[in-house]
Amino acid sequence: MKLSIIYEDDDYIIINKPSGVLSIPDRHNAELPSVTKVLRDKYASIFIVHRIDKETSGCICFAKNEEAHKYASMLFEKRLIEKKYLGIVHGSFDQASGIIEDAIMEHPVIKGKMIINQKQGKPSTTVYETIANYGTYSLVSFHILTGRTHQIRLHSANLGHPIVCDALYGLTNPVYISSLKRNTRCRKIFLKKHPF
Numbered sequence: 001m002k003l004s005i006i007y008e009d010d011d012y013i014i015i016n017k018p019s020g021v022l023s024i025p026d027r028h029n030a031e032l033p034s035v036t037k038v039l040r041d042k043y044a045s046i047f048i049v050h051r052i053d054k055e056t057s058g059c060i061c062f063a064k065n066e067e068a069h070k071y072a073s074m075l076f077e078k079r080l081i082e083k084k085y086l087g088i089v090h091g092s093f094d095q096a097s098g099i100i101e102d103a104i105m106e107h108p109v110i111k112g113k114m115i116i117n118q119k120q121g122k123p124s125t126t127v128y129e130t131i132a133n134y135g136t137y138s139l140v141s142f143h144i145l146t147g148r149t150h151q152i153r154l155h156s157a158n159l160g161h162p163i164v165c166d167a168l169y170g171l172t173n174p175v176y177i178s179s180l181k182r183n184t185r186c187r188k189i190f191l192k193k194h195p196f
Helices: 036-044 066-075 151-158 184-193
Strands: 005-008 014-017 056-063 083-090 097-100 104-106 115-116 126-133 139-144
Touching: 014 036, 036 056, 056 066, 083 151, 115 151, 126 151, 139 151
Parallel strands: none
Antiparallel strands: 005 014, 014 056, 083 139, 097 126, 104 115, 126 139
C-alpha cells in the first residue's frame, strides 16, 4: 500500500487515508492491511494519535516519538483540535444546521455496530451544517466535539438521513454524479467559511 503523505517532520506524520483502509490493525485479524502497519514497517516507532473509520477518507496524524504522542493526545483530549468532515446524506435535515447530542454505546449483540442509548451510552456531540441540497441528497459539514466510533454515521442515520452507501446504518444504493448538481457557488461559499 502506498501512502499519501500530507506533512512530515521529526515528530509527526500526517497521512491522507483513503476510503476502505483501516487506520489501525484489526482486533480480530492482524493480517488485514492498515495505515499503522505500513508506517510501522517503515519507521522505527509510530504512535497512534487518533483514528478514523475504515470507510472514511481524510487526514490522520501519527506521532514518531513518545513526547510528541503525549502532546498530541493532550490536544485531542482537551478538544483543542477541531475534527471536521464532509458527508453526503440521503434527503435533507429538517434544520439546515444544528447540534446532535445522542449518547452512543456498542450494540449488545451485533459486533462492530453502535447504537443510541441516552442512559448507558457515552455523551456524543456533532455539530452539522448543510452546504448544498440536491433534493435526493445533501452535502453536509460535520464538526464532531467527541470522537465516538461511527459517531457521524449513527447520528445522521438516527435523524433519518444516513450517509450514502453506508451498509451498516443506511442503504447500499450507489450514488451517481448525475444525481448531484454542479454548484460551484456552494463550493466557493463552503471553502470560504470552512478552510481545511
